[in-house]
Structure formats: C-alpha cells, structure tokens
Amino acid sequence: MPTEPVPRPPLRLALVGWGAIGRRVVQLLAERDAGIVLAGIAARTRPAELPSGVPWLQHPDDLGAATPDLVVEAAGRDAVEPWGHAALRLARGFAVSSTSAFCDDGVLDRLVATAERHGSQILIPPGALAGVDALAAAAALPLDEVRHQIVKPPAAWRGTPAAGLVDLDRLTEATVFFAGSAREAAGRFPANANVAAIAALAGIGLDRTRVELVADPKAVGNGHRLRATGAFGTLDIAIENRPLATNPKSSEMAALSLVRLVENHVRPLCR
Numbered sequence: 693m694p695t696e697p698v699p700r701p702p703l704r705l706a707l708v709g710w711g712a713i714g715r716r717v718v719q720l721l722a723e724r725d726a727g728i729v730l731a732g733i734a735a736r737t738r739p740a741e742l743p744s745g746v747p748w749l750q751h752p753d754d755l756g757a758a759t760p761d762l763v764v765e766a767a768g769r770d771a772v773e774p775w776g777h778a779a780l781r782l783a784r785g786f787a788v789s790s791t792s793a794f795c796d797d798g799v800l801d802r803l804v805a806t807a808e809r810h811g812s813q814i815l816i817p818p819g820a821l822a823g824v825d826a827l828a829a830a831a832a833l834p835l836d837e838v839r840h841q842i843v844k845p846p847a848a849w850r851g852t853p854a855a856g857l858v859d860l861d862r863l864t865e866a867t868v869f870f871a872g873s874a875r876e877a878a879g880r881f882p883a884n885a886n887v888a889a890i891a892a893l894a895g896i897g898l899d900r901t902r903v904e905l906v907a908d909p910k911a912v913g914n915g916h917r918l919r920a921t922g923a924f925g926t927l928d929i930a931i932e933n934r935p936l937a938t939n940p941k942s943s944e945m946a947a948l949s950l951v952r953l954v955e956n957h958v959r960p961l962c963r
C-alpha cells in the first residue's frame with residue numbers, strides 16, 4: 693500500500709559571520725530554494741541589511757533562542773571557539789570555515805570534548821580545496837607524504853605577513869615566499885591558508901603536512917594543488933578557484949562547499 697511521504701521539516705541554519713562567504717552562501721541558498729530557514733546571523737555589529745525577519749545574534753548565548761539545527765562559521769579564527777561551544781551544546785552540528793583555529797590543538801580538543809558531551813558533531817567542509825574526500829579516505833591506511841601548494845595573485849596576499857617577505861607590487865614571476873608545515877602556514881596566514889589545516893586534518897596532521905605558499909602575478913584565480921602518496925596509491929589534484937568578488941583572498945568554492953554541506957542536511961540524497 694502506498695504511504696504518504698514523511699514531511700521533511702526545513703533546516704534551521706544559523707550563520708556566524710556576515711562577510712564575503714556568509715552573504716554568498718545565503719544568496720545561493722535563497723536562489724536554490726533549498727528548504728532552509730535562517731535562524732539567525734552573527735556579526736560583530738548589527739548589519740545594515742540582514743534578510744528580512746532574520747535575527748541578529750550578538751552573543752553565542754543568543755543561539756539558545758534561535759534553536760538552530762546547524763551552525764555554520766564563516767567569520768574568523770577567533771570566532772570558532774566561543775561560537776563552537778554554544779553551537780555544539782545547542783545544535784546537531786557546527787561547521788567550521790576558519791580552520792586555522794585548529795592550529796592550536798587545545799581549541800580542537802576542547803571543542804571535541806563539548807561535542808562528545810552533547811552528542812553533536814564538528815564538521816569540516818572541504819572549503820576551497822579539492823580532493824579532501826579521497827585524502828581522508830586514504831588516511832585509513834598509512835600515508836607517506838602530503839603536500840599542498842597554494843598559489844594566489846599578489847593582491848590576495850596583501851595585508852598578510854607575505855608583504856614582509858616579498859615585494860608584492862613588483863613580482864614578475866611566481867614566487868614561493870613560504871615553505872613549512874601546515875600548522876605554521878595556517879597559523880601565520882589565517883586569511884589565506886585555512887585549507888592547509890583542512891588538508892592536514894584529513895591526512896597526516898598539522899606538523900607532517902608540507903605547505904608552499906606562492907604569489908604569482910600571472911595567476912587569475914586561487915589555486916590549490918594537493919599531492920599525497922601512501923598505501924592507497926598516489927593523489928595529485930589541482931583546482932583553480934574564482935575569487936569571491938567581495939574578498940579576493942577567499943574563493944567562490946569555499947561558499948559552494950558550505951552550500952553543499954547545508955543542502956546535504958535536508959535532501960534525501962546526500963552527495
């Protein structure tokens with residue numbers, strides 16, 4: 693006998709950060725009519741234009757009244773711990789974009805403890821990176837080496853310590869200005885290299901993952917190349933991301949990856 697489909701309630705989504713990524717995620721979700729209710733948006737000061745009827749969240753405790761199912765962070769590394777504890781207490785999941793926060797092992801350990809206490813989950817979307825799913829799966833067997841190269845136009849490195857390492861205005865060719873561990877890369881370049889922490893957490897950790905940061909005057913997008921070898925075989929994946937119009941340091945893919953994560957919470961086919 694045919695049965696009535698079980699109604700799927702809309703997902704209540706709270707967003708921490710109303711910048712380039714946050715706005716783009718909300719715009720894409722609205723365009724796609726994804727079955728999402730915006731339960732609240734956190735920003736440091738009351739934004740002039742929030743989507744109508746969406747509450748401004750001033751403090752992590754405001755999540756209590758917002759009753760979110762999922763909280764997505766796209767703010768900055770200082771936002772991760774305070775909003776994370778509240779989110780993991782009050783919602784099923786907390787998705788992190790500013791993964792450079794995890795360069796401090798204590799932050800991750802404390803958030804994992806909160807998630808364990810409340811039966812919730814910390815979610816790390818692939819963000820601007822490609823191949824993380826395969827790398828994380830490969831890590832079930834021993835990995836020998838993981839290397840991650842990030843190539844961005846000089847303008848994307850302005851306002852970061854890169855400006856003290858190379859003359860960003862006078863580069864004529866691609867220049868490696870940093871080579872080191874993922875912990876150091878994401879720790880020193882938190883606006884540009886969160887993805888190094890994502891690769892590290894998927895694979896062999898923050899200290900063994902090797903990262904190169906490159907400023908390339910010929911680059912038009914934000915490039916990521918991930919290479920790994922291990923018992924699974926070899927992986928070599930490159931992606932060239934279009935930068936977000938409102939923040940050239942961040943890629944469109946970072947927003948798209950969050951849209952996928954959110955939609956996978958509501959659709960019958962998780963992909």
Ligand SMILES: NC(=O)C1=CN([C@@H]2O[C@H](COP(=O)(O)OP(=O)(O)OC[C@H]3O[C@@H](n4cnc5c(N)ncnc54)[C@H](O)[C@@H]3O)[C@@H](O)[C@H]2O)C=CC1
Pocket residue numbers: 708709710711712713714734735736766767768769770771788789790791818819820821882883884886887890938939941942943946
């Ligand atoms: N995981 C990934 O693949 C990627 C991660 N990111 C990271 O995602 C974050 C957001 O990126 P964008 O939107 O491009 O940056 P953005 O600078 O355009 O926007 C961030 C917004 O969050 C706000 N904010 C910062 N701290 C806050 C706090 N404690 N509470 C409330 N609001 C706060 C800022 O005032 C700003 O309006 C950044 O940390 C960025 O480095 C960026 C690109 C890729």
Ligand SMILES: O=C([O-])CC(=O)C(=O)O
Pocket residue numbers: 820882883884885886887888914915933941942943944946
């Ligand atoms: O968007 C990107 O290409 C990567 C990025 O900024 C980050 O990981 O912080």
